Amino acid sequence: MRKFDNIYWIGGSPCSGKSSIAELLIKEFGFEYYKCDDFLDDYIKRGSEKNIQIMNKFLKMDLDETWLREVESQVEDEFEFYINAFEFIKEDLSKITTEKPVIVEGAAILPELILLNKIDSNNYICIVPTKEFQREKYSQRMWVKDYLSGCTDPEKAFNNWMDRDINFALKVKNEAITNGFEVIVVDGSKSIEENYEHVKKHFKLLCNDGKN
Numbered sequence: 001m002r003k004f005d006n007i008y009w010i011g012g013s014p015c016s017g018k019s020s021i022a023e024l025l026i027k028e029f030g031f032e033y034y035k036c037d038d039f040l041d042d043y044i045k046r047g048s049e050k051n052i053q054i055m056n057k058f059l060k061m062d063l064d065e066t067w068l069r070e071v072e073s074q075v076e077d078e079f080e081f082y083i084n085a086f087e088f089i090k091e092d093l094s095k096i097t098t099e100k101p102v103i104v105e106g107a108a109i110l111p112e113l114i115l116l117n118k119i120d121s122n123n124y125i126c127i128v129p130t131k132e133f134q135r136e137k138y139s140q141r142m143w144v145k146d147y148l149s150g151c152t153d154p155e156k157a158f159n160n161w162m163d164r165d166i167n168f169a170l171k172v173k174n175e176a177i178t179n180g181f182e183v184i185v186v187d188g189s190k191s192i193e194e195n196y197e198h199v200k201k202h203f204k205l206l207c208n209d210g211k212n
Helices: 018-029 036-049 053-060 063-067 071-094 111-116 131-139 142-148 154-178 192-203
Strands: 007-012 032-035 102-105 124-129 182-186
Touching: 007 018, 007 111, 007 154, 018 032, 018 102, 018 192, 032 036, 032 071, 036 053, 036 071, 053 071, 063 154, 071 102, 071 111, 071 154, 111 124, 111 154, 124 131, 124 154, 124 192, 131 154, 142 154, 154 182, 182 192
Parallel strands: 007 102, 007 124, 032 102, 124 182
Antiparallel strands: none
């Protein structure tokens, strides 16, 4: 396993600008990028091969079963999924051979996993949107409508999706704050560049050579 002190972790909740900030870090510092969302299907497949219950569940669910059930169950399942997926994330990171620092970004990076794995809090930041910002931005994403067209009730599915992410964001934010982690709440009042500068300052990336 590569050293955790050579990895920067951006967690939080969807629709908060995490990916945009990670991409800016890559552009400025040339870091390696591990985007958790690119591997979600792979985590499910690998977990199913190991007969992990939550992975088997996600593998078998269709769109209605995913989005038309109780929101509370969706939130619980999301946490369980990410907790199990983290083992695969660590496996993947151990295979990265470059000596460059790595940016790991995704909602899968929960505060409790940072604590459990004794990762330096200076190398982790939690970014979450307000519910108003989240709904506004998601409603502008045309692919969401196409994706949910396969549901029998797309409107209810969308509202459940939003409520799931809102509740997930609240839980993650509170957990991060409780444990003294750095948190950015995105409400649209600051530009992505301003939030990026906040992240750089927290990570102590003060110069353009990729060094602390």
